[in-house]
Amino acid sequence: MSAPLSSPFTTIWQKWKTLKFPWRRRWLAGTDLNGNTFWYFKPSLAFTRPRRILQNNPNIPYSDIEISPSWHQWLRGTRPTPPSLPEQIQDVQRQRDLKHLAAAADARWAAKPSVLDKPSRGNLELGVGDGEAEGTMGKRWEEGQRTGSGETVEKERSEGKKRDRGEQMRKGKENPWARQKGSAGEEWQPEAWSPGPMKR
Numbered sequence: 450m451s452a453p454l455s456s457p458f459t460t461i462w463q464k465w466k467t468l469k470f471p472w473r474r475r476w477l478a479g480t481d482l483n484g485n486t487f488w489y490f491k492p493s494l495a496f497t498r499p500r501r502i503l504q505n506n507p508n509i510p511y512s513d514i515e516i517s518p519s520w521h522q523w524l525r526g527t528r529p530t531p532p533s534l535p536e537q538i539q540d541v542q543r544q545r546d547l548k549h550l551a552a553a554a555d556a557r558w559a560a561k562p563s564v565l566d567k568p569s570r571g572n573l574e575l576g577v578g579d580g581e582a583e584g585t586m587g588k589r590w591e592e593g594q595r596t597g598s599g600e601t602v603e604k605e606r607s608e609g610k611k612r613d614r615g616e617q618m619r620k621g622k623e624n625p626w627a628r629q630k631g632s633a634g635e636e637w638q639p640e641a642w643s644p645g646p647m648k649r
Contacts, residue, residue: 463477463480469489473491474490474491475488475489475490475491475502476488476489477489478501478523478531479531479532479533479534480534481516481517481520481537482517482534482537482538482541483506483509483514483515484506484508484509485503485504485505485506485509485514485516485520486503486504486506487501487502487503487504487520487523487524487531488501488502488503488504489501490502501523501524501526502524503516503520503524517532517537517540517541518540519532519536519537519540520532
């Protein structure tokens with residue numbers, strides 16, 4: 450959204466309204482891209498901070514009035530200075546770019562296969578690849594599940610050797626941390642509680 454075109458008379462009028470004279474009850478803070486004007490309003494009590502108010506564009510219906518976050522911050526007093534027109538244009542451009550980037554990220558995400566998608570029956574069971582006859586990949590996959598691939602067989606062999614070595618070491622030496630049986634309190638069990646007669 451570009452800056453609203455204003456005539457020289459409107460520019461002079463706005464500059465005149467922004468001047469803070471002692472007799473003025475309100476003076477202009479700025480305008481937004483939709484034509485709404487924002488004003489400082491001097492309260493009746495002296496030594497109090499001037500209030501900040503919005504005067505909406507009369508050509509826009511109340512249901513269609515939109516106020517940018519920077520003007521909201523100014524109205525609530527969290528922002529000390531009102532936003533300028535170039536800053537508002539830059540903010541609108543940033544929002545437009547952010548929406549474009551979010552749409553592109555959503556499209557990339559939607560293009561990726563999801564874990565929640567139902568797998569196709571032919572590719573899962575038959576495992577048909579490019580240029581292969583139907584069923585050959587499925588047979589190969591089943592054989593691999595039964596026998597295991599070369600890497601898994603080698604892993605199992607090496608793990609078996611490690612287990613055998615560990616058992617040999619255990620048989621050769623006694624474990625110093627093994628618990629000795631036959632201690633005094635090993636078989637102790639608490640007695641069952643039986644209530645006695647009730648005293649009155």
